[in-house]
Every structure is written in C-alpha cells, then in structure tokens.
Amino acid sequence: MKNILIIDDNEEMLKIFKQLLLDEGYRVSTANNGATGIILFMRQSFDLVITDLNMPGMNGLGVIRRINSIIKVPIILMSSNYLPIEPDDVKLMGVNAVISKTIGDYDFCELVKYCLEDKVCESKVF
Numbered sequence: 001m002k003n004i005l006i007i008d009d010n011e012e013m014l015k016i017f018k019q020l021l022l023d024e025g026y027r028v029s030t031a032n033n034g035a036t037g038i039i040l041f042m043r044q045s046f047d048l049v050i051t052d053l054n055m056p057g058m059n060g061l062g063v064i065r066r067i068n069s070i071i072k073v074p075i076i077l078m079s080s081n082y083l084p085i086e087p088d089d090v091k092l093m094g095v096n097a098v099i100s101k102t103i104g105d106y107d108f109c110e111l112v113k114y115c116l117e118d119k120v121c122e123s124k125v126f
Contacts, residue, residue: 001026002026002027004027004048005028005041006049007036007060033057034060034062037051041067042070048115048116049074052078053078068094074118078098078099079100080102
C-alpha cells in the first residue's frame with residue numbers, strides 16, 4: 001500500500017484530498033504546515049508528497065527544497081491561485097506535477113497514480 005503525505009494549511013482541502021486518496025486505497029498522512037510536514041517526512045517513509053505552495057512559515061518551495069535534499073520522491077505542488085513556474089519548468093523545480101486545487105476528483109486520482117510511477121508531467125498544469 002502506497003503512503004502519501006499531504007501538506008496544506010487549509011484544513012478543508014486536507015480533508016477533501018485525504019478522503020479521495022483513502023477511497024483509492026492509499027495510506028495518507030497530513031500536516032497543516034511545512035515544518036510539521038518535514039518532521040513527518042523524516043519520521044516515516046512516503047511514496048509521494050503533495051504540498052501546497054502558499055503556506056505561512058515554510059512555504060511549498062521550502063518544503064520541496066528540503067525534501068529533495070533528503071531523498072528523491074515524487075512531489076506534486078498545488079496552489080489555489082497563482083502558479084510559480086511555467087509548465088515546462090516542472091522537472092527543473094524537482095516536482096512531478098503542478099496542480100490547481102480546483103482539479104477534478106478523477107483527474108486528481110489519476111495524476112496521483114501517474115506520479116507514483118515517478119513520471120513527470122511536463123508542459124501541463126492540471
């Protein structure tokens with residue numbers, strides 16, 4: 001069973017994404033800020049990390065840099081509004097995909113499966 005970590009300061013989004021992934025048969029841990037997410041990441045083994053971009057304290061870019069300095073795992077960066085990078089730069093960022101929080105449930109679950117295979121979705125933002 002794949003283990004996924006979701007980091008987001010929006011409790012409602014955490015609940016929604018967590019339930020979607022639980023329904024797909026994944027184990028899911030959540031953190032409501034970047035620092036807590038990094039602590040969880042260092043204590044457990046995760047197959048995928050999904051992190052929000054805009055969070056107080058350590059933002060998603062800080063989370064990505066920290067995780068990539070520890071070990072390489074697939075990462076999905078999400079944002080509710082502005083996206084920090086061009087779709088072609090996804091691979092350079094050290095992430096597998098960039099999504100909007102308005103992504104549809106089916107597309108989200110399919111993208112998670114794709115990223116768990118450590119595939120990179122270049123030239124596309126979901």
